[in-house]
Amino acid sequence: MINTQIAIIGGGPAGLRAALAAAQTGAKVLLLDNSDHLGGQLIKQTHMFFGSQQQFAGSRGIDIATRLATELRQFENVQIMLETTVLGIYEDGVLLAEQDDKVRKIKAERIIVAIGASERMLAFPNNDLPGVYGAGAAQTLMNVHGVRPGHRVLMVGAGNIGLIVTYQMLQAGVQVVGIVEAAPTIGGYLVHAAKVRRAGVPIYTSHTVKEAYGDGAVEGAIIWQLDEKWAPIPGTEQDLAIDVICLAVGLSPLSDLLWQAGCQMTYVPQLGGSVAVRNSLLCTTNQQIYIAGDVAGVEEASSAMVEGQVAGLGAALSLGLGGEQAHAMLADARGQLAALRSGPVGEKIRAGLSLVEKGVTADA
Amino acid sequence: MLKSTGIPTKEDLQKIYPSAERLAKGPVAIIECFQRIPCNPCATACTRGAILPFQDINNQPQLDAEQCTGCALCVASCPGLAVFVVDMTYSEQEALIKLPYEYLPLPRVNTTVKALNRAGEVVGQGTVIRVQTPPAFDRTAVIHLAVAKTVAHEVRNIVVEDEANDA
Numbered sequence: 001m002i003n004t005q006i007a008i009i010g011g012g013p014a015g016l017r018a019a020l021a022a023a024q025t026g027a028k029v030l031l032l033d034n035s036d037h038l039g040g041q042l043i044k045q046t047h048m049f050f051g052s053q054q055q056f057a058g059s060r061g062i063d064i065a066t067r068l069a070t071e072l073r074q075f076e077n078v079q080i081m082l083e084t085t086v087l088g089i090y091e092d093g094v095l096l097a098e099q100d101d102k103v104r105k106i107k108a109e110r111i112i113v114a115i116g117a118s119e120r121m122l123a124f125p126n127n128d129l130p131g132v133y134g135a136g137a138a139q140t141l142m143n144v145h146g147v148r149p150g151h152r153v154l155m156v157g158a159g160n161i162g163l164i165v166t167y168q169m170l171q172a173g174v175q176v177v178g179i180v181e182a183a184p185t186i187g188g189y190l191v192h193a194a195k196v197r198r199a200g201v202p203i204y205t206s207h208t209v210k211e212a213y214g215d216g217a218v219e220g221a222i223i224w225q226l227d228e229k230w231a232p233i234p235g236t237e238q239d240l241a242i243d244v245i246c247l248a249v250g251l252s253p254l255s256d257l258l259w260q261a262g263c264q265m266t267y268v269p270q271l272g273g274s275v276a277v278r279n280s281l282l283c284t285t286n287q288q289i290y291i292a293g294d295v296a297g298v299e300e301a302s303s304a305m306v307e308g309q310v311a312g313l314g315a316a317l318s319l320g321l322g323g324e325q326a327h328a329m330l331a332d333a334r335g336q337l338a339a340l341r342s343g344p345v346g347e348k349i350r351a352g353l354s355l356v357e358k359g360v361t362a363d364a
Numbered sequence: 365m366l367k368s369t370g371i372p373t374k375e376d377l378q379k380i381y382p383s384a385e386r387l388a389k390g391p392v393a394i395i396e397c398f399q400r401i402p403c404n405p406c407a408t409a410c411t412r413g414a415i416l417p418f419q420d421i422n423n424q425p426q427l428d429a430e431q432c433t434g435c436a437l438c439v440a441s442c443p444g445l446a447v448f449v450v451d452m453t454y455s456e457q458e459a460l461i462k463l464p465y466e467y468l469p470l471p472r473v474n475t476t477v478k479a480l481n482r483a484g485e486v487v488g489q490g491t492v493i494r495v496q497t498p499p500a501f502d503r504t505a506v507i508h509l510a511v512a513k514t515v516a517h518e519v520r521n522i523v524v525e526d527e528a529n530d531a
Contacts, residue, residue: 048443048504050403052421058405058441060502171467185367190399191444193370198521200484205368302402340402343422 004030006315007108009086012040013301014293015114016068017308023075025322034085039065044143047164051302089261093288110315117251117294125211131218135165135248142172150244154221155179158203162248163192170199177240180207180223218243251298270352271297277356281314290315299349303340309333371482382429391434391451395425409441436462440501450516459516465505470495471524479511480521488515
């Protein structure tokens with residue numbers, strides 16, 4: 001049995017920041033990640049981040065991962081276990097984790113779940129052909145492994161992920177023949193859209209994939225236009241010769257562990273799916289379990305990092321650690337979150353959060 | 365319109381474009397940021413206070429064009445690569461555009477490249493005058509491109525022929 005005060009599951013932007021915040025209060029911290037690196041999805045984010053200096057705006061995700069991991073490794077009260085998959089959270093507060101084909105038991109006083117989200121699939125005929133990728137997978141191939149996913153790509157989805165991965169494909173020398181977006185407007189930041197437009201990539205709003213075709217692998221796709229009721233318009237079909245269809249149609253929080261742990265869950269479309277009911281310190285209905293990052297609601301990495309701080313400080317304070325300084329840092333972090341979410345692009349998140357934030361006893 | 369095409373309209377551009385009088389005085393930043401998003405590195409990067417401090421991080425940048433020298437620090441620091449510098453006083457016939465560029469290979473100085481507009485269409489050609497890649501620019505190169513004055517307000521990208529990538 002490994003004993004710790006705060007166990008953090010997931011070493012992405014939220015988990016890293018949670019671990020740092022908790023470590024600064026002197027808590028004994030154990031950070032677990034199922035991959036062989038810290039940083040989560042940051043390690044393939046070659047673009048500059050938005051936000052303010054406090055969230056490392058202007059820095060590239062890849063560099064933020066290195067910076068946070070380096071900072072964390074300086075704490076003697078932090079233990080990091082990589083290639084460790086958490087299998088379950090049990091009623092007595094014991095985590096079961098698999099590492100090196102062995103099951104390890106971990107007893108933690110507080111657990112912060114920061115395991116992120118998974119990519120959604122899109123239904124269309126032949127979507128099981130080789131050559132249909134999630135955008136995140138294509139990004140991993142290119143930016144982590146140095147492998148191009150194909151030669152001619154159709155991107156599906158003009159949210160930030162679709163736009164950013166399109167840009168990174170162009171940087172990798174891959175041709176993107178177009179981006180289709182079912183909605184009538186571009187969902188991602190318009191500056192990302194402008195960047196791929198001036199590189200000559202068309203954006204087909206109010207369009208979707210009718211079908212993919214190919215003998216054993218993707219050789220093409222038919223796209224067609226949608227009317228104002230999102231119904232396809234026959235006769236508007238376009239046949240695109242491509243070898244990759246890249247899906248960037250949204251993310252869903254990875255909620256399994258939280259369901260299993262018995263946290264009260266609720267389905268909130270604005271946050272991407274099922275999320276745990278939580279208070280403003282990100283403590284779930286299981287007083288031992290906190291959440292941060294995309295698992296708490298799909299959002300930008302900048303806010304995931306700040307949520308990590310909130311959860312890390314909240315967990316530490318609940319153990320009587322951190323004192324005045326932790327309270328001050330917490331107030332600052334919550335101010336940052338409010339600012340990041342206060343504009344028009346935060347509207348969806350605000351609507352979603354208003355549906356899940358329950359009682360605020362922790363605020364008192 | 366911008367929200368459905370990704371290409372700013374004339375009306376969008378009018379709202380942010382410096383005045384003709386200011387353009388006639390020399391290099392100035394053109395901040396093509398048309399949406400309220402939580403982001404402020406341009407203001408942080410500006411050493412002259414020409415991009416006013418943000419009251420709300422979601423605000424769009426406000427340029428005090430009289431303070432701006434067109435130094436291009438903001439060009440390299442904008443995460444959206446949405447800032448350009450235009451110098452209409454560069455020469456009799458040509459304007460100088462400073463644009464952010466994150467593709468390889470980088471263009472070589474004194475070569476001629478195709479100049480693209482905001483829709484990625486070729487609208488002319490330009491001469492690469494300078495390629496800035498100091499460490500502070502963090503891998504966002506700033507390309508100084510001389511183009512005909514007639515297309516200075518359209519050109520926002522370049523194509524660099526890459527023989528190695530053609531296969």
